[in-house]
Structures are given as structure tokens and as C-alpha cells.
Amino acid sequence: EAGVAQSPRYKIIEKRQSVAFWCNPISGHATLYWYQQILGQGPKLLIQFQNNGVVDDSQLPKDRFSAERLKGVDSTLKIQPAKLEDSAVYLCASSKGPGELFFGEGSRLTVL
Amino acid sequence: AQSVTQLDSQVPVFEEAPVELRCNYSSSVSVYLFWYVQYPNQGLQLLLKYLSGSTLVKGINGFEAEFNKSQTSFHLRKPSVHISDTAEYFCAVSDGGAGSYQLTFGKGTKLSVIP
Known part of the structure; x- marks a missing residue:
């Protein structure tokens, strides 16, 4: 079974530029999450989708972050404009069940 | 609101020695509890989970954890560690009743196994 695919693995941008990350979940998993993991901290939930609907985006900084999951499969997370703290x-x-989240390898963003 | 406290940010231990990584949680409702492991430059992998039933949960790679409701703890243990266990470990909690399956993570504990 293929795992969660993410791209790109690494991205370096200047502040105020934009960036987009792509995710393809495990086939058949209705729930998709985006987490932000700052160095030295645990992952923090940004947004949760159930199929193509948003379940929770309360911690998504909506002035600069956006996410979509068209057709209930893959998803894109965008940051525009980026800040150093991103x-x-x-x-x-x-996931398909309680807490059984399957993670991708992550996309590491460096904002200069 | 739920929260997770991992009491140790770093734990060094000699190879073949036992280890315990501590986790305490706070929640006003019933919970699901999890331990995830993260190897360098990789995503998180589920080690074990507690949803209900027996409070002693066994996971992969010889790890186990015990759910203690009265102490709101879910400590992770392994009787004999290997070099390959060097990684960061995250405790997480989910609201068992809401069905949204969101996880709140602790800040992580870096386990370093010394040869």
C-alpha cells in the first residue's frame, strides 16, 4: 500500500514570496490533515478535511495560509506571503479511523 | 481543550538499558492516547495507541505504554533499548467522544541511545 506522498521535500524562499505544498493521501482515507512542525516543537494542526469539506481550520492563519482538497483526494497548502516564522x-x-494518522515525510520550508 | 505534557525534552540512555518516556495529559472528556516516533527527516509513525479496554498497550519495536486514568498519564516504556531506537517520540491525545480524530501533540522527547 502506497503511503502519504508529499512534495516538494525541501523549499527555500525569500520572505513575502509564495509557496505551495502538495499532498496525496493513502487511497480510501477520507480524512486529511495538515500539520505545522516548528523546530523543537510537536506538530500543530492547521486544517482538517473530511472528504472535500473542511472540518476544522481554526488554527490556520487565514490571512496568509490557504488549503484546498478538490475532489476529496489530494490537497494543496499555500502560503502567501511567507514570513520568517513560517x-x-x-x-x-x-486517516480512516480514530487517531490512526499516517504521515508523509513532510515538506521542509525555509524562509529567508 | 486538551493538552499534552512530555516531562523530558531529552533522555539519554545506554544501549540495552530500560527506558521510560513520560507523558501526562489533560482533558475534560474521555480520550484516546497515542505514541508516535519520528526518525530524522521522516514523518511520524504510530508506535501504539490506547482506545479502550486493557490499560497496558503493546506496540511495535518492543514498546509498551500504560494508561493511568487517575494520574492522567500514558508513559512509554521499553525494557531494553537498541541504537536504532534513537529518535524523537511524541505523545498525543484525541477526544474520544467527538469523532473528529484530531490529535494534540506534546513537544516531544528526544531519545538518545548511547553505545
């Missing part, structure tokens, strides 16, 4: 690893996860 430097982090962006983890995508999918």
Missing part, C-alpha cells in the same frame, strides 16, 4: 516542516497525514 519556517517549519509541513506534515500531511491521512
Whole structure:
């Protein structure tokens, strides 16, 4: 079974530029999550989708972050414009049951 | 609101020695509890989970954890560690009743196994 795919693995941008991350969940997993993991901290939930609907985006900084999950499969997370404090690893996860999240390898963003 | 406290940010231990990584949680409702492991430059992998039933939960790679409701703890243990166990370990809690399956993570504990 293929795992959660994410791209790109690494991205370096200047502040105020934009960036997009892509995630393809495990086939058949209805729930998809985006987490932000800042160095030295645990992952923090940004947004949760159930199929193509948003379940929770209360911690998503909506002035600069956006996410979509068209057709209930893959998802894109965008940051525009980026700030220095957005430097982090962006983890995508999918699940089909209670807490059994399967994570991708993450996309590491460095904002200079 | 739920929260997770991992009491140790770093734990060094000699190879073949036992280890315990501590986790305490706070929640006003019933909970599901989890331990995840993260190897360098990789995503998180589920080690074990407690949803209900027996309070002693066994996971992969010889790890186990015990759910203690009165002490709101879910400590992770392994009787004999290997070099390959060097990684960061995250405790997480989910609201067992809401069905949204969101996880709140602790800040992590870096386990370093010394040869």
C-alpha cells in the first residue's frame, strides 16, 4: 500500500514570496490533515478535511495560509506571503479511523 | 481543550538499558492516547495507541505504554533499548467522544541511545 506522498521535500524562499505544498493521501482515507512542525516543537494542526469539506481550520492563519482538497483526494497548502516564522516542516497525514494518522515525510520550508 | 505534557525534552540512555518516556495529559472528556516516533527527516509513525479496554498497550519495536486514568498519564516504556531506537517520540491525545480524530501533540522527547 502506497503511503502519504508529499512534495516538494525541501523549499527555500525569500520572505513575502509564495509557496505551495502538495499532498496525496493513502487511497480510501477520507480524512486529511495538515500539520505545522516548528523546530523543537510537536506538530500543530492547521486544517482538517473530511472528504472535500473542511472540518476544522481554526488554527490556520487565514490571512496568509490557504488549503484546498478538490475532489476529496489530494490537497494543496499555500502560503502567501511567507514570513520568517513560517519556517517549519509541513506534515500531511491521512486517516480512516480514530487517531490512526499516517504521515508523509513532510515538506521542509525555509524562509529567508 | 486538551493538552499534552512530555516531562523530558531529552533522555539519554545506554544501549540495552530500560527506558521510560513520560507523558501526562489533560482533558475534560474521555480520550484516546497515542505514541508516535519520528526518525530524522521522516514523518511520524504510530508506535501504539490506547482506545479502550486493557490499560497496558503493546506496540511495535518492543514498546509498551500504560494508561493511568487517575494520574492522567500514558508513559512509554521499553525494557531494553537498541541504537536504532534513537529518535524523537511524541505523545498525543484525541477526544474520544467527538469523532473528529484530531490529535494534540506534546513537544516531544528526544531519545538518545548511547553505545
